[in-house]
Amino acid sequence: MSQKRKSFKKSPCKIINSSRDSDESDDPTAKLLIKVKNMKQSFIGDYIGRELVKHECFPQYKDIVIVDKDEEIIPTLDEIYDVLHPQLATTWLGITRSTIDDEVQSYKLWVKLNGTPIGKHRFQLRAIKVNEFGIELKLKVMNEFEYSSLNSVWNDNSHSSFEFKDMSTYHNICEITKFSGVLIMSIITIAGNILWYCGDYSLKFTHELTKLIQVMTPIIFGILDFMSKCVGGFYWLIYMLWRGNSDPTPKYSYPAINPSPLAIMPAPSPSRRIYSMPKKDISNDRFNLLRSNGVRSTTNNGVTNKLYKKY
Numbered sequence: 001m002s003q004k005r006k007s008f009k010k011s012p013c014k015i016i017n018s019s020r021d022s023d024e025s026d027d028p029t030a031k032l033l034i035k036v037k038n039m040k041q042s043f044i045g046d047y048i049g050r051e052l053v054k055h056e057c058f059p060q061y062k063d064i065v066i067v068d069k070d071e072e073i074i075p076t077l078d079e080i081y082d083v084l085h086p087q088l089a090t091t092w093l094g095i096t097r098s099t100i101d102d103e104v105q106s107y108k109l110w111v112k113l114n115g116t117p118i119g120k121h122r123f124q125l126r127a128i129k130v131n132e133f134g135i136e137l138k139l140k141v142m143n144e145f146e147y148s149s150l151n152s153v154w155n156d157n158s159h160s161s162f163e164f165k166d167m168s169t170y171h172n173i174c175e176i177t178k179f180s181g182v183l184i185m186s187i188i189t190i191a192g193n194i195l196w197y198c199g200d201y202s203l204k205f206t207h208e209l210t211k212l213i214q215v216m217t218p219i220i221f222g223i224l225d226f227m228s229k230c231v232g233g234f235y236w237l238i239y240m241l242w243r244g245n246s247d248p249t250p251k252y253s254y255p256a257i258n259p260s261p262l263a264i265m266p267a268p269s270p271s272r273r274i275y276s277m278p279k280k281d282i283s284n285d286r287f288n289l290l291r292s293n294g295v296r297s298t299t300n301n302g303v304t305n306k307l308y309k310k311y
Helices: 002-010 028-038 074-087 147-161 170-243 284-293
Strands: 042-053 060-068 095-100 103-111 119-131 134-144 295-298 304-307
Touching: 028 074, 028 119, 074 095, 074 103, 074 119, 103 134
Parallel strands: none
Antiparallel strands: 042 060, 042 119, 060 103, 095 103, 119 134, 295 304
């Protein structure tokens, strides 16, 4: 490998980068090189970074610039690839392309850039260097690409090409009218459906809420009554504990209803007592009958005595 590198350093590069002997030759490669040298066309490329080229005779780092298929320089790159690839198929090419269904999507240019930041830039193809190991494109960085400049150019072109009268045709007016009518009808239909749904939902919600209130009302009142009793009983307990026994209930003595019996007579039975009646409430006949017959009462010993009451 070291011998190859030494031979690579010592081997002279055959550069076809000028117009010398170009007029004397009809080689398509020479014509292509002259065309590239004289062109002043610029393009927008995306610099993505640097990679190592793993070639047997050409191991070195190269900067990769991707050119999109919509750029104006694509036909020139197609011509370069079609002309140089058959002639230098066994050597390394500094230009590759990606295709999908035989359609070119983008080109990769393997070049050398000094101090160029990663991103989109405006480049210019200055020359093509061809040697025994491959080809190398010479690019010049014009300036960093700005989206605002592209947008301003697009806006200028669109304003210059677009006019309102181009759209104000009978067909376009009819289509706009139809679209507006369909849009308005759709909005009205959607609004009606929304109102109907909201009304139906509100009625069902009110009905269920009424049932809930009817069921929950006695439960809520019961809970409130229970809480009031608990709170009232708690306060009453505090009051009774605070009051204590400072105010005892007075004791009243009631006079005996019956007069004390005579000493010669036994005490009347406690189970049966005779109460005197006022004279005015008893007629004379009844009074005389009671006086003549007397009142019978039973003592504790079971002896029947006649008690005479004087009124």
